[in-house]
Amino acid sequence: MTCWRGLALAAALLGAGLAGAATAAPFGIEVRFLGAPLGAAPRSAVNEAARRVSALIASPFEPVRVNVPAGECDRGLPALRGRLTRLVVFVRVKRLDDDLYATGMPCDLHDGSFLPIYGVVDLNSAGLSDLPRTDVLDTMIHEFLHVLGVGTLWERDARVSVSGAQDDRVFLKRQGKVTLYVAPRALSAFRALGGQGAGIPLDPDRGHWAGEAVCSEVLSGSSGDYTGRLNPVSPLTLGALEDLGYRVQAGGAAPFRLPVGACPVQADTPAVPAGGFASCAAAREAGAALPLRRGQPGYRPGLDGDGDGLACEP
Numbered sequence: 050m051t052c053w054r055g056l057a058l059a060a061a062l063l064g065a066g067l068a069g070a071a072t073a074a075p076f077g078i079e080v081r082f083l084g085a086p087l088g089a090a091p092r093s094a095v096n097e098a099a100r101r102v103s104a105l106i107a108s109p110f111e112p113v114r115v116n117v118p119a120g121e122c123d124r125g126l127p128a129l130r131g132r133l134t135r136l137v138v139f140v141r142v143k144r145l146d147d148d149l150y151a152t153g154m155p156c157d158l159h160d161g162s163f164l165p166i167y168g169v170v171d172l173n174s175a176g177l178s179d180l181p182r183t184d185v186l187d188t189m190i191h192e193f194l195h196v197l198g199v200g201t202l203w204e205r206d207a208r209v210s211v212s213g214a215q216d217d218r219v220f221l222k223r224q225g226k227v228t229l230y231v232a233p234r235a236l237s238a239f240r241a242l243g244g245q246g247a248g249i250p251l252d253p254d255r256g257h258w259a260g261e262a263v264c265s266e267v268l269s270g271s272s273g274d275y276t277g278r279l280n281p282v283s284p285l286t287l288g289a290l291e292d293l294g295y296r297v298q299a300g301g302a303a304p305f306r307l308p309v310g311a312c313p314v315q316a317d318t319p320a321v322p323a324g325g326f327a328s329c330a331a332a333r334e335a336g337a338a339l340p341l342r343r344g345q346p347g348y349r350p351g352l353d354g355d356g357d358g359l360a361c362e363p
């Protein structure tokens with residue numbers, strides 16, 4: 050799935066507090082780097098994204114023997130041979146279109162479960178070295194979810210296993226000009242959050258939640274507009290993983306609310322304490338886009354030493 054990002058530059062956000070619990074997950078993602086060398090910081094963000102996405106899954110990867118010739122899934126990929134016990138993801142750094150940030154997709158699917166055996170993420174080498182670690186991490190979480198099948202295995206034609214079997218489950222339904230997601234787990238999560246209608250509205254690409262329906266959610270069509278922060282993995286995306294056939298970790302979803310009215314622009318900072326953040330470290334910890342502007346949730350004059358209306362400037 051091709052993922053476009055807004056061109057708006059993120060306000061410089063220094064390494065946000067990323068104290069994610071790296072519990073031993075039964076499901077493993079094995080990253081294999083390809084292409085242009087990646088610096089230590091983005092490399093560690095890619096590995097952390099793999100850990101975070103693995104930690105959402107409670108069912109093990111089904112071991113499988115493969116013998117895939119080079120270039121079968123995509124041009125330039127190496128051969129893949131032997132017994133896999135983790136989901137292999139080739140992460141390739143290469144030059145993509147300027148306004149394209151990354152792409153991610155699964156390759157072969159298991160027989161029976163129709164879950165991915167391996168996949169590929171392409172990261173745009175242009176500008177990558179200037180990108181805050183938070184944005185690399187957020188993007189890679191999004192792309193790894195695509196590799197697992199969220200947004201990439203929703204169309205019936207995409208769900209064909211290695212031996213050619215077709216999965217008949219229905220995930221999408223056309224309603225006028227809009228495509229709705231109708232598979233049961235994500236849909237019931239949407240309803241539980243107060244979502245209305247016959248399904249979850251999707252982006253025109255049919256591989257992301259509609260931006261106006263979920264704003265900054267990690268798999269939102271607008272997620273690329275929300276930079277400098279980690280976008281939430283909502284119960285919708287967790288439900289979508291279940292609909293694909295994964296068991297998910299209870300409590301794996303981040304706190305999330307559906308928007309009332311229009312989406313805020315870079316301002317729906319999660320969990321802003323009444324009266325503003327206690328400190329800039331606390332704002333960073335919460336994933337706030339910095340600096341905070343006067344009038345924005347979380348801003349308070351005490352954090353704006355020079356009184357210029359911008360708090361927690363780098």
Ligand SMILES: [Zn+2]
Pocket residue numbers: 050051052053191195257
């Ligand atoms: Zn995407």
